[in-house]
Amino acid sequence: xxxxxxxxVRPRLIALTxxxxxxxxxxxxxxxxxxxxxxxxxxxxxxxxxxxxxxxDGSFATVVDLPGTYSLSPTSIDERIAVDAMLGRGSFSAxxxxxxxxxxxxxxxxxxxxxxxxxxxxxxxxVALNMVDVARRRGTTVNPGSLERELGxxxxxxxxxxxxxxxxxxxxxxxxxxKRGNARQWMMPAPLARExxxxxxxxxxxxxxxxxxxFHEALELLTSSDSLLEGADRHDPELLARIRASHxxxxxxxxxxxxxxxxxxxxxxxxxxxxxxxxxPHPGMTKSDRLDWILTHRFWGVVIFLGIMAIMFQxxxxxxxxxxxxxxxxxxxxGHQAVVALPPGDLRDLLVNGALAGVAAIVAFLPQIMLLxxxxxxxxxxxxxxxxAYVMDRLMGRVGLHGKSFIPxxxxxxxxxxxxxAARTIDSEKDRLVTILVAPLLSCSARLPVYTLLIxxxxxxxxxxxLVSLQALTLLGLYAxxxxxxxxxxWVFKKTLLKSARPELLIELPPYRIPSLRHIVIQMWERAxxxxxxxxxxxxxxxxxxxxxxxxxxxxxxxxxxRLQHSFAGKAGHLVEPLIKPLGFNxxxxxxxxxxxxxREVFVSTMGTIxxxxxxxxxxxxxxxxxxxxxxxxxxxxxxxxxxxxxxxxMIYYVLAMQCLSTVAVMRRPSGGExxxxxxxxxxxLHRGNRSPPVRAGLGPPQAGLPGGMQQLLLxxxxxxxxxxxxxxxx
Amino acid sequence: xxxxxxxRLSDTPAxxxxxxxxxxxxxxxxxxLREMGFYEDVIVRCITRTHGNxxxxxxxxxxxxxxxxxxxxxxxxxxx
Numbered sequence: 001x002x003x004x005x006x007x008x009v010r011p012r013l014i015a016l017t018x019x020x021x022x023x024x025x026x027x028x029x030x031x032x033x034x035x036x037x038x039x040x041x042x043x044x045x046x047x048x049x050x051x052x053x054x055x056x057d058g059s060f061a062t063v064v065d066l067p068g069t070y071s072l073s074p075t076s077i078d079e080r081i082a083v084d085a086m087l088g089r090g091s092f093s094a095x096x097x098x099x100x101x102x103x104x105x106x107x108x109x110x111x112x113x114x115x116x117x118x119x120x121x122x123x124x125x126x127v128a129l130n131m132v133d134v135a136r137r138r139g140t141t142v143n144p145g146s147l148e149r150e151l152g153x154x155x156x157x158x159x160x161x162x163x164x165x166x167x168x169x170x171x172x173x174x175x176x177x178x179k180r181g182n183a184r185q186w187m188m189p190a191p192l193a194r195e196x197x198x199x200x201x202x203x204x205x206x207x208x209x210x211x212x213x214x215f216h217e218a219l220e221l222l223t224s225s226d227s228l229l230e231g232a233d234r235h236d237p238e239l240l241a242r243i244r245a246s247h248x249x250x251x252x253x254x255x256x257x258x259x260x261x262x263x264x265x266x267x268x269x270x271x272x273x274x275x276x277x278x279x280x281p282h283p284g285m286t287k288s289d290r291l292d293w294i295l296t297h298r299f300w301g302v303v304i305f306l307g308i309m310a311i312m313f314q315x316x317x318x319x320x321x322x323x324x325x326x327x328x329x330x331x332x333x334x335g336h337q338a339v340v341a342l343p344p345g346d347l348r349d350l351l352v353n354g355a356l357a358g359v360a361a362i363v364a365f366l367p368q369i370m371l372l373x374x375x376x377x378x379x380x381x382x383x384x385x386x387x388x389a390y391v392m393d394r395l396m397g398r399v400g401l402h403g404k405s406f407i408p409x410x411x412x413x414x415x416x417x418x419x420x421x422a423a424r425t426i427d428s429e430k431d432r433l434v435t436i437l438v439a440p441l442l443s444c445s446a447r448l449p450v451y452t453l454l455i456x457x458x459x460x461x462x463x464x465x466x467l468v469s470l471q472a473l474t475l476l477g478l479y480a481x482x483x484x485x486x487x488x489x490x491w492v493f494k495k496t497l498l499k500s501a502r503p504e505l506l507i508e509l510p511p512y513r514i515p516s517l518r519h520i521v522i523q524m525w526e527r528a529x530x531x532x533x534x535x536x537x538x539x540x541x542x543x544x545x546x547x548x549x550x551x552x553x554x555x556x557x558x559x560x561x562x563r564l565q566h567s568f569a570g571k572a573g574h575l576v577e578p579l580i581k582p583l584g585f586n587x588x589x590x591x592x593x594x595x596x597x598x599x600r601e602v603f604v605s606t607m608g609t610i611x612x613x614x615x616x617x618x619x620x621x622x623x624x625x626x627x628x629x630x631x632x633x634x635x636x637x638x639x640x641x642x643x644x645x646x647x648x649x650x651m652i653y654y655v656l657a658m659q660c661l662s663t664v665a666v667m668r669r670p671s672g673g674e675x676x677x678x679x680x681x682x683x684x685x686l687h688r689g690n691r692s693p694p695v696r697a698g699l700g701p702p703q704a705g706l707p708g709g710m711q712q713l714l715l716x717x718x719x720x721x722x723x724x725x726x727x728x729x730x731x
Numbered sequence: 732x733x734x735x736x737x738x739r740l741s742d743t744p745a746x747x748x749x750x751x752x753x754x755x756x757x758x759x760x761x762x763x764l765r766e767m768g769f770y771e772d773v774i775v776r777c778i779t780r781t782h783g784n785x786x787x788x789x790x791x792x793x794x795x796x797x798x799x800x801x802x803x804x805x806x807x808x809x810x811x
Binding site: 263394 | 746754758759760761762763764765766767768770771772773778779781782784786790791792793794795796797799800
């Protein structure tokens with residue numbers, strides 16, 4: 001137990017690591033509860049989750065949930081961050097005080113590979129042996145005592161989803177942890193061991209490294225490819241020549257250097273696992289086999305996937321409607337209270353029509369966000385998400401994306417905001433960025449009122465071949481246009497600015513399990529807080545600015561339309577009119593476009609204001625608005641303001657134009673906050689397989705970055721400059 | 732199972748178990764494959780295939796693998 005009298009310099013730093021799908025996040029949530037925050041690692045789209053573990057004596061430790069990794073040889077930006085954090089290198093100034101490696105008891109050998117690497121680094125380690133209940137059901141029993149003796153580090157069996165074993169883990173994390181486990185128990189081939197020993201001695205002398213560090217650096221250098229050594233700038237030519245000579249010696253002995261080390265380590269891990277586990281074999285097809293056969297079938301797999309997506313999509317639309325109405329009604333009530341309580345004037349107008357209206361606009365999205373993450377949590381926790389990515393990989397592969405991109409894109413039909421936030425499930429930095437950039441091209445629900453208004457007013461209510469309504473076909477065409485443009489843009493991005501080859505599929509499919517409600521609820525809460533904090537601060541400010549522009553300068557004794565025309569927004573409409581005139585738009589549409597920067601459907605209410613309609617949301621108001629728009633004529637030329645062609649141009653504009661400010665604000669966070677750094681990170685060259693070249697200690701990461709002009713080109717589209725001030729992503 | 736000793740993992744029938752003999756790919760890919768358990772002498776059970784991609788079980792873990800990657804993994808019947 002912790003000694004209360006011991007001086008506390010800073011909270012203990014505990015890093016959670018482990019293979020993907022080992023249950024790290026569940027353990028993290030169990031240790032920290034709601035005392036956590038989510039941000040991004042600087043300059044990249046990788047999430048940083050940090051929380052506080054409260055000890056019994058009231059003190060705290062800091063717990064960081066690192067991205068999942070299979071080994072200490074990273075092949076992606078996420079893994080590099082995890083490895084750098086564990087080893088205290090790169091942008092991380094210090095190692096964690098303790099590493100907790102979460103191990104899936106169902107795939108012990110594969111998980112122990114990483115454990116053995118961490119032990120070899122002599123970092124204080126605790127093994128959290130998770131999902132022991134699932135393992136038992138599948139006929140595997142792991143002896144934690146035996147593992148503990150073999151590894152030389154504490155091993156705590158857990159069922160993190162139910163909280164079992166967490167209190168014991170907390171006790172161990174409060175106690176002093178042994179510095180090292182039983183390091184280097186595995187035996188590498190003798191020739192490699194010899195070369196490693198000699199190179200290690202040279203490194204100790206030349207670079208003043210201690211024995212353990214020199215050994216690991218020597219091992220990494222010996223197992224590096226020659227192409228990586230070409231880029232090394234930290235070693236002297238003499239040392240480089242020595243390394244190359246060792247490579248040649250080993251190759252002369254017909255040794256695959258990388259394979260030899262991995263195989264040797266795995267052989268030891270397998271022996272250890274055999275001693276520590278008892279398995280009851282399952283002959284024939286298991287339930288999981290049958291489920292996988294159906295859910296990944298070339299036809300039924302796609303049908304089931306589309307069915308699940310249709311249910312999810314429809315639920316987000318329909319289930320969110322009632323809470324959204326309650327939220328809107330709640331804010332309407334607040335607005336009414338403000339009208340009653342405050343005297344007429346600018347303050348009341350600012351509060352009701354500026355601040356409250358802006359906040360209401362954001363909070364109204366909340367039910368959709370939470371529902372989306374409820375479904376995503378269920379799909380991910382149950383193990384189905386990985387199967388869905390496997391099934392959709394072929395379609396996504398045609399535009400150079402991974403199968404995991406499909407779900408965020410589909411979610412964007414409801415709203416781009418939750419779709420963009422869902423892109424965090426995509427491992428690859430570039431694929432994640434491409435998905436975020438193209439998601440807003442899919443027509444969201446906010447555009448539907450605009451489409452409905454214009455189609456109803458300007459597209460004839462006829463049928464084609466007596467079967468299909470032309471109006472319905474137009475609506476379908478708009479959605480199809482968005483989808484085609486999104487996929488096309490993704491293809492272009494993957495071939496040019498965010499170039500990388502089609503990622504090869506290599507995905508772990510976790511065991512099927514009952515989703516953990518606690519874990520899902522915590523995830524929903526975390527996302528809700530993050531969404532409200534990030535988007536709300538920016539949108540609140542923007543709403544106040546827009547209110548000011550549409551309200552000043554004041555014009556007394558005038559109709560709403562005249563006041564609007566006289567305002568800064570009205571003048572802005574006249575100012576942009578020459579730019580939009582070639583599209584057939586005038587100043588009235590210009591104001592509508594400016595207003596719809598906040599929310600797309602604001603275009604409808606702006607048009608209503610312009611045409612003196614009291615409430616354009618009412619049915620008779622909407623019909624009147626349509627009639628007004630159809631009969632509106634230019635006072636100078638006498639020509640119709642709105643024609644069918646104008647309406648089609650306007651609808652296509654809304655399909656393709658820059659997304660609303662809410663989306664820009666949310667894009668800014670997952671894309672790395674500071675757009676320039678995010679793009680520089682995305683520009684790190686990736687080899688085929690969408691993997692970055694292994695980052696070896698002593699060689700430094702490959703130098704990369706986009707040309708400045710390209711960064712400038714893309715910055716407005718991810719909101720870095722549009723919001724004026726790029727800041728590093730922070731909670 | 733075919734009678735010749737070595738075949739590619741991509742040609743392995745669903746439901747059969749094979750032993751990996753060699754992993755051939757670009758260095759960073761083969762390293763990653765080995766770290767995920769696709770190393771020499773390990774037993775792989777093929778579960779199902781879709782559009783050339785394959786789901787297999789290795790070291791008690793289920794993995795979806797690209798047909799191109801599976802092409803580079805040479806295997807033989809598990810009992811050999």
